[in-house]
Amino acid sequence: MGAEQQVRADFVELYGAEPEGVWAAPGRVNLIGEHTDYNDGFVMPFALPHTATAAVSRRTDGRLRLHSADIEDGVAELRLDDLTPESDRAWTAYPAGVVWALREAGHPVTGADIHLTSTVPSGAGLSSSAALEVVVALALNDLFELGLARWQLARLCQRTENVYVGAPTGIMDQTASACCEAGHALFLDTRDLSQQQIPFDLAAEGMRLLVVDTQVKHAHSDGEYGKRRAGCEKGAALLGVDALRDIAYADLDAALERLGDEEEVRRLVRHVVTEDQRVERVVSLLKSGETRAIGPVLVEGHASLRDDFRISCPELDLVVDTALAGGALGARMTGGGFGGSAIVLVEAADVDTITKAVEEAFAAAGFTAPRVFEAVPSAGARRLA
Helix, strand or coil: CCCCHHHHHHHHHHCCCCCCCEEEEEEEEEEECCHHHHCEEEEEEEEEEEEEEEEEEEECCCCEEEECCCCCCCEEEHHHHHCCCCCCCCCHHHHHHHHHHHHHHHCCCCCCEEEEEECCCCCCCCCHHHHHHHHHHHHHHHCCCCCCCCCHHHHHHHHHHHHCCCCCCCCCHHHHHHHHHCCEEEEEEEECCEEEEEECCHHHHEEEEEEEEECCCHHHHCHHHHHHHHHHHHHHHHHHCCCCHHHHHHHHHHHHHCCCCCCCHHHHHHHHHHHHHHHHHHHHHHCCHHHHHCCCCCCCCHHHHHHHHCCHHHHHHHHHHHHCCCCEEEEEEEECCCCCCCEEEHHHHHHHHHHHHHHHHHHHHCCCCCEEEEEECECCCCCCC
16 A cells, blocks of 8 residues: 555544545755755755655644654644644644644634654654645645645745744755755755756766665754854854855955954854855756766865864764765765764765665664665655545
8 A cells, every 4th residue: 555545544544534635745855055044045955755644634623633653642632722832842743833833824724634654764854844844734725725835835834843843944944845846956045935946867877866864863953953053143143244145155264254263153154155155066067967076065065064063973974984985976964963864976886885885884883773775856745635
């Protein structure tokens, strides 16, 4: 039984009736552009084939019933009028927060029955939470005929994460889940939300992109992410700009000089400004057909995240170092940091060799065995039935 049929059958068993529809929204991998989104900068994610899938029906009684096939728990029943930001520390905060955000924005959502399941690895830096938010938002947008565009749904889902859940994330994850296209990476300007779909078909060029999930779990709301964001905002304020995106790469040295002995802020500023420039370089290389040449840019990005932003960890560094030693074209950590996943760009013929090298390196270091899989640029959120 496929995911769509299974989630439909489970919905019937839970709620005693057929759902009005089934929707899916993917997780994402960020090719380049890390911690730039909340600095009004550039990012370049693409959607994974791994999705959150939801069977949903409307209610008219002001109640929300939630169930996940992936959590050993019964149906959670909530009153819409009781939904309050930062009141829920369970997984239910993500779908409930979407309902709260829609209603707070004036949209007439009167309740829902929702059954969810997800194949997006949780805590791996692949945006499992954004997938949950976007699939619920898309379903409610369709069922209640709200008429919201994909970018508007992404904004509401970001508000869910920022205000309801209490995690100070940027707009990238939700936009990627809502807007990506199969066979493309999404070049997103997070200031004006303008988008370009950049062809990214590695298989056609004899390459693969591996995701190595280190199995080291992270949580965006645990404080370190927020500290980095606050430091970036401090840097922008000290430099007299609205956001670090406004510091041109050519002016970086002068800007760092002006920050004087604010060493931590200097490191954060240097990462963001150079990372925006790396995104633009990758876009240019992909557009000109020089796909293999993005490898060294990925490596530069990892060094910046490790040394300036200081959000890597021994497991992520081991993936990158081992993969590069084994002949990978490029590698870097991806996602919020402090664990999660790394990406590795390899020639197709080297997939097995590099995968084995990474697994053996983890075993030798006494680390938990990593999960390695191929990342295939896939479709964004969609209705399945």
